[in-house]
Amino acid sequence: MNGPNFRRILTLGLSMFLGLAVRAEAQEWKTKWDKILADAKKEGKVAVAGPPGTAYRNVMRAFEKKYPEIILEYQGFTPSNFTARFSKERQAEQYLWDLYITGPTGFDITAKKAGELDPIKPLLILPEVRDERVWLGGFEKAFLDSEKQYVFAFQAQITPQVHVNREFIPEKDLNSIKGLLDPKWKGKIAINDPRVDGAGNGRIALWAGQLGEEFVRALLKQDLGLTRDDRQLADWLARGKYPIAIGIGDTEIQELQKIGLGLKVEPLGGKLAEAWRLSTGWGAVRLVNKAPHANAAAVFVNWLLSKEGQTAWATIASRPSRRTDVPRVVGLSPEPGVDYFDIDREERVNLRDKAQEISKSLLR
Numbered sequence: 001m002n003g004p005n006f007r008r009i010l011t012l013g014l015s016m017f018l019g020l021a022v023r024a025e026a027q028e029w030k031t032k033w034d035k036i037l038a039d040a041k042k043e044g045k046v047a048v049a050g051p052p053g054t055a056y057r058n059v060m061r062a063f064e065k066k067y068p069e070i071i072l073e074y075q076g077f078t079p080s081n082f083t084a085r086f087s088k089e090r091q092a093e094q095y096l097w098d099l100y101i102t103g104p105t106g107f108d109i110t111a112k113k114a115g116e117l118d119p120i121k122p123l124l125i126l127p128e129v130r131d132e133r134v135w136l137g138g139f140e141k142a143f144l145d146s147e148k149q150y151v152f153a154f155q156a157q158i159t160p161q162v163h164v165n166r167e168f169i170p171e172k173d174l175n176s177i178k179g180l181l182d183p184k185w186k187g188k189i190a191i192n193d194p195r196v197d198g199a200g201n202g203r204i205a206l207w208a209g210q211l212g213e214e215f216v217r218a219l220l221k222q223d224l225g226l227t228r229d230d231r232q233l234a235d236w237l238a239r240g241k242y243p244i245a246i247g248i249g250d251t252e253i254q255e256l257q258k259i260g261l262g263l264k265v266e267p268l269g270g271k272l273a274e275a276w277r278l279s280t281g282w283g284a285v286r287l288v289n290k291a292p293h294a295n296a297a298a299v300f301v302n303w304l305l306s307k308e309g310q311t312a313w314a315t316i317a318s319r320p321s322r323r324t325d326v327p328r329v330v331g332l333s334p335e336p337g338v339d340y341f342d343i344d345r346e347e348r349v350n351l352r353d354k355a356q357e358i359s360k361s362l363l364r
Contacts, residue, residue, distance in 0.1 A: 048073070
């Protein structure tokens with residue numbers, strides 16, 4: 001039985017089998033989700049520690065509207081404040097938190113080693129949350145930890161590495177990051193001191209991983225102006241004392257532009273990947289070990305990472321999502337097709353220390 005009829009029967013049988021498998025898989029997640037949702041409503045609340053600020057609290061209110069049966073206990077912390085409080089609570093055997101939302105910090109590594117985080121990946125049940133197509137670089141790439149289980153980054157924000165005052169340096173003379181090594185820019189570049197933690201160190205760390213140590217060493221030999229004062233760095237740039245600045249924030253530039261200074265300051269490098277720092281900001285979530293409301297935590301995190309939750313994050317908090325199917329935040333959302341270097345990954349945590357080491361050896 002090798003003729004056309006056999007092939008048609010085989011194709012039909014295979015299609016039926018695949019259809020049954022898809023339906024079974026759909027039924028499996030739906031059954032699991034319905035049980036979790038029912039149990040979450042019995043728990044009645046979820047405790048979330050997250051970023052401070054009214055905008056973030058307003059995002060959380062959108063969850064309460066979606067699930068009024070689950071009370072959201074939300075408290076905002078800076079990373080250092082949460083770490084100190086969490087440590088004291090653990091010593092007292094108090095297990096108060098379900099989820100912790102903040103950017104990548106040393107807490108992730110120490111808490112994971114101490115067994116104080118549980119894998120969050122098994123909680124991510126909704127197909128739209130696990131959909132590879134809707135996350136920048138794919139679903140798996142959103143995990144920052146080496147195991148791809150514990151820390152899920154749902155925010156992706158780009159910030160310029162370098163700013164140039166075009167009043168003093170036209171674009172035809174400098175239009176790329178690698179162009180900074182030209183000897184004619186020696187003594188014309190200022191940087192937020194990379195020998196200490198901060199924006200300058202972060203820029204050098206990124207380039208060390210992306211462009212290599214040789215590039216970094218050559219740049220640090222360009223007779224850089226050093227400061228640990230963001231306002232001074234902005235003033236140098238705006239007035240042209242140093243028409244090129246590394247590691248400066250938009251806030252400082254905007255303040256000077258309000259009084260008519262630095263009106264021609266702009267980012268360097270266009271859409272080149274090395275011209276931008278891809279960061280997680282406050283937007284990564286992890287599951288705390290011994291969570292008191294495990295089912296409610298699952299409901300919350302699936303909502304947060306859904307299209308609805310990430311739309312709230314992008315539109316209410318004005319922070320760019322890693323999801324590609326929600327509204328973009330102008331000036332902050334990554335550009336499609338650009339392969340940014342994600343320095344927030346655990347395997348790259350040592351780049352900052354390496355950047356400090358190199359900077360200290362070359363800068364006096």
